[in-house]
Amino acid sequence: MAADSAPSPLPEGDGTSRVTARRRKARRRAAGVKAVAAAAGVSLGTVSNVLNRPEVVSPVTRAKVEAAMASLGFVRNESARQLRAGSSRILAYLMLDAGNPFFTDVAKGVEDAAREAGLSVFLCNSNEDADREADYLDLLEQQRVQGILITPIDQNSSRLSKLPARGTPVVVVDRAIDDGEHCSVAVNDVLGGELAIAHLLELGHDRIAYVGGPNTIGQVLDRRDGARRALRKAGKPPENLIEITTGALTVAEGRGAGQRLAGLPAARRPTAAFCANDLLALGLLQQCVSLGLRVPEDLAIVGYDDIEFAAAAAVPLTSVRQPRQLLGRTAAELLLDESSNPDHEHQRVTFTPELVVRTSTRGTL
Amino acid sequence: MAADSAPSPLPEGDGTSRVTARRRKARRRAAGVKAVAAAAGVSLGTVSNVLNRPEVVSPVTRAKVEAAMASLGFVRNESARQLRAGSSRILAYLMLDAGNPFFTDVAKGVEDAAREAGLSVFLCNSNEDADREADYLDLLEQQRVQGILITPIDQNSSRLSKLPARGTPVVVVDRAIDDGEHCSVAVNDVLGGELAIAHLLELGHDRIAYVGGPNTIGQVLDRRDGARRALRKAGKPPENLIEITTGALTVAEGRGAGQRLAGLPAARRPTAAFCANDLLALGLLQQCVSLGLRVPEDLAIVGYDDIEFAAAAAVPLTSVRQPRQLLGRTAAELLLDESSNPDHEHQRVTFTPELVVRTSTRGTL
DNA sequence: TCGAGTTGCTGAAAGGTTTCAAGAAGATTG
DNA sequence: CAATCTTCTTGAAACCTTTCAGCAACTCGA
Numbered sequence A, B: 001m002a003a004d005s006a007p008s009p010l011p012e013g014d015g016t017s018r019v020t021a022r023r024r025k026a027r028r029r030a031a032g033v034k035a036v037a038a039a040a041g042v043s044l045g046t047v048s049n050v051l052n053r054p055e056v057v058s059p060v061t062r063a064k065v066e067a068a069m070a071s072l073g074f075v076r077n078e079s080a081r082q083l084r085a086g087s088s089r090i091l092a093y094l095m096l097d098a099g100n101p102f103f104t105d106v107a108k109g110v111e112d113a114a115r116e117a118g119l120s121v122f123l124c125n126s127n128e129d130a131d132r133e134a135d136y137l138d139l140l141e142q143q144r145v146q147g148i149l150i151t152p153i154d155q156n157s158s159r160l161s162k163l164p165a166r167g168t169p170v171v172v173v174d175r176a177i178d179d180g181e182h183c184s185v186a187v188n189d190v191l192g193g194e195l196a197i198a199h200l201l202e203l204g205h206d207r208i209a210y211v212g213g214p215n216t217i218g219q220v221l222d223r224r225d226g227a228r229r230a231l232r233k234a235g236k237p238p239e240n241l242i243e244i245t246t247g248a249l250t251v252a253e254g255r256g257a258g259q260r261l262a263g264l265p266a267a268r269r270p271t272a273a274f275c276a277n278d279l280l281a282l283g284l285l286q287q288c289v290s291l292g293l294r295v296p297e298d299l300a301i302v303g304y305d306d307i308e309f310a311a312a313a314a315v316p317l318t319s320v321r322q323p324r325q326l327l328g329r330t331a332a333e334l335l336l337d338e339s340s341n342p343d344h345e346h347q348r349v350t351f352t353p354e355l356v357v358r359t360s361t362r363g364t365l
Numbered sequence C: 001t002c003g004a005g006t007t008g009c010t011g012a013a014a015g016g017t018t019t020c021a022a023g024a025a026g027a028t029t030g
Numbered sequence D: 001c002a003a004t005c006t007t008c009t010t011g012a013a014a015c016c017t018t019t020c021a022g023c024a025a026c027t028c029g030a
Helices: A033-040 A044-052 A060-072 A078-085 A101-116 A129-141 A159-163 A189-202 A218-235 A251-263 A278-290 A324-340 B033-040 B042-052 B061-070 B078-085 B102-117 B131-142 B158-165 B188-202 B218-235 B249-262 B278-290 B325-338
Strands: A015-018 A090-095 A119-125 A147-150 A170-174 A181-188 A208-212 A244-247 A272-275 A301-303 A318-321 A345-353 A352-354 B017-020 B091-096 B122-123 B145-151 B170-173 B185-186 B208-212 B243-247 B272-275 B300-305 B318-321 B347-351 B354-356
Touching: A015 A129, A033 A044, A033 A060, A044 A060, A078 B078, A078 B131, A090 A101, A090 A189, A090 A324, A101 A324, A101 B122, A119 A129, A119 A345, A119 B102, A129 A147, A129 B078, A129 B122, A147 A324, A147 B017, A159 A170, A170 A324, A181 A189, A181 A324, A189 A208, A189 A218, A189 A272, A189 A301, A189 A318, A189 A352, A208 A218, A208 A251, A208 A278, A208 A324, A208 B218, A218 B243, A244 A251, A244 B078, A251 A278, A272 A278, A272 A352, A278 A301, A318 B188, A324 A345, A345 B208, A345 B243, B033 B042, B042 B061, B091 B102, B091 B131, B102 B122, B102 B325, B122 B131, B131 B158, B185 B188, B185 B325, B188 B208, B188 B218, B188 B272, B188 B300, B188 B318, B188 B354, B208 B218, B208 B249, B243 B249, B249 B272, B249 B278, B249 B354, B272 B278, B278 B300
Parallel strands: A090 A119, A090 A147, A147 A170, A170 A181, A181 A345, A208 A244, A208 A272, A272 A301, A301 A318, B091 B122, B091 B145, B145 B170, B170 B185, B185 B347, B208 B243, B208 B272, B272 B300, B300 B318
Antiparallel strands: A015 B347, A119 B122, A318 A352, A345 B017, B318 B354
C-alpha cells in the first residue's frame, strides 16, 4: 500500500513538475455602461434598458448597443446593480459538511429549485466548525443574498434568529425549529432512531451501541432519543444503550469507534451498533471488518441517511433513508416564497424517514 | 427494501407533516453608515474608519460608534463596499461534480488556503453541465470575485480564456493547460492510466475494459490515453482496450456499465476493468457483485481518485491516488499570488499519481 | 510664547448601475 | 390639419460605502 506522504509541488525526483511561463497581466479597468453608451451613441438609460427591459428598446437601437457591448467586452457590475436595485439573485446554502454526500444531495435539490426560479446558488461549507459558520453568516448577510438555507451546528444560535429580523430570510434545513423566525424542513429524526433500534431489537439484539457525536448537533441527539424511546417501548431501560461519542460525523471517526468496539472483550461487546450517520457506519464497518469481526454475525450495523455509498459498502449497509433532494427542494421553495410572497407564513415541514434493510443487519438470507 | 417513491410534503397518511405559523415579516430598510454616524454624533468618515482602520480612531469615539452600530443592528453593505473599494474578499471554486468526494476534498484544500489568507470561498457546482458552468462563470465575473478556480468541463472553452484578460484571474484545477492565460494544477492523468493498466497486465490480464465518459472531459481522455500507452509499451495493440463510454462519471453510470459487462458471454467478457473514476468503479463493482460476478476472480477492477469510500467498498478498491487537498491548496495559492503579486508568472504544476493496490485486483492473499 | 509635529475628525467626491419623470418623434384619429 | 396616442429615448438622482485632502486641537521643545 502506498505511503501517505503528500507529493511535493516542487520539481523533485518523484516526477512532480512546476513549469513557469513568463507573461504579464494587463488588467485594464473594465468598460461600464457609460463607455457602452458612448460607443453606441445612446444614453445611459437606454443601455440599462437593453440590459433590463430589452422589449422597450427599438430593435435597431438594441442591436447597436449589443454590438458596442460585445466589442468593449462589457460585463455588468453586479455590485453596482445590486446596490441600486436592492435585490440579489443569489441563494446560499450553508452546509454542515460538504464532504458528506447527504448534504450534496440536499444541495442538488436546492439548486434545481433555485434554477427553476432563475436564481443561482452559492454553496458554503461550515465543516462542523462554529467559527466558520459564523463567518459565513456574516459574509452572506453583508452580501445581501436573497436568502440563506442552513443546516446549523447549533440551531439555538442567536445569530440565526437575528438574520430574518434584519431582512435576510433563513430556512433551516434538516432541523425542525419552532421559534417563529424561520421556516424549517426536517426529517423526523426521533422516529428514525426508533425505527433503527426497533429493527435491531426485533432481530434479537440486546447489547446495542449508539455511535454519534458531538452532542451539540441536534440530529445526533434526536436519533439517540429515538433509540432510547424504542428501548423503552420494548420494556428495556434506555440506559442499556451503550453510547460511544464521536468528535464528528466522519468516516475517520467511525473507524476510531470501530477500534474501540473491537477492543472490547466479546462478552461485553455490543452485538449491534446504530450510527448517527452513514459515514460513521462505513468507517465503523471498515475498521471492524479489517480487525476480523464479521458483520452482521459478530456485529450488526445500522447507518443513517442511506447515501449512495451505503449500498456499495463492504457489507451493504442497512440504513435509515431520508428524502434528500426533496428536503433541499422544499427548503428552497419555502425560501423563495418567503422572499417574494408578502403573505408568507412560516412553516415547519417534517418528512418521514424509512428503514432500508440490507446485509449489514439481515445477513445474506 | 423500501419503495423509491418520494415522500410527499403534505400532511398525509405517511406521517409527513406541515405546520404553519402566522407571523408577518417586518422588513425595514437596514441602517447604513449614515444612520450610525448620526446616532453616534460623528461623521461618515469616522464610521468608515472604525470599520476599516480602527486604530486611527480614538478609543472613546470608537466605543460610541460601536455602540451605535450594535443598537441599530448595522450590517455593512458589501455591494457598496466593493463598488467603491473595488476589491472582493471572495474566491469561487466551480466544481465539476459536488457529489463526487474527490472534488469536495479538493475544495477543502482550497478553503484552508483561502482562510489562511483571510478570504472566503463560494462553491459552485456545474454538475457536468456546460450551460450551468457558463451561467456560473458569467455570474462570478459580474460579481467581480477575486478569482475563480475551476475544474472545467471543456478546457478549451473560449469563455475561460476571456476571463483573465478582463480582470478575473482563473486557475484551472485538475487539468493541465498551457495557453498562457491561466495557471493550472493537475495530476498526470496519462501516467495514472498507465499505472493502472500496467498493474493489470502484470497480473496477467489480457481482455481489459476502459470505462469512462463522456469524451468531452479531459481527464477521461488522458486516462484512456495512458491506458493505451501501457498496452503499447507491453507490445499489445492499443485497440485491444474494450471501451465502454458512459454518460457521466457517476455511480449510477457505473452500475449501467456493470449491467453491460455482466451481460456479455464469459468468453468475450473482459477479465479486468479500469474505470475513469472511483464513482464509476463503485457502481460497476456493486452491480457486478449483485449479478453474481466475483471480484477480482471474474472481474478485476481499478478505480481512480482513491476517495475515502474506495477503501470501504464491497471489495476494497484498487485505485489511483491523487493528492486531493494539496491540489486545491496549491491552486488557491497560485490564484492568490496572481491577484496580489504584480510579478506573477503563470505556472503549470503537475503532481504525480500513485497506485494503491487493494483486494479488487489483488484478491485476499 | 511660537512653530512644528501629531492625532483625530470632517465632508465632499467618486464608484457603476437602475429608476423615473419628462421630452421628442412619429403614428393615428376625427 | 390639429389633437391625441404611442413608442423610444434621455439625463439626473439615488443606492451606500470608501477615500483623501484638509482642518482643528493638542503636545512638545526651544
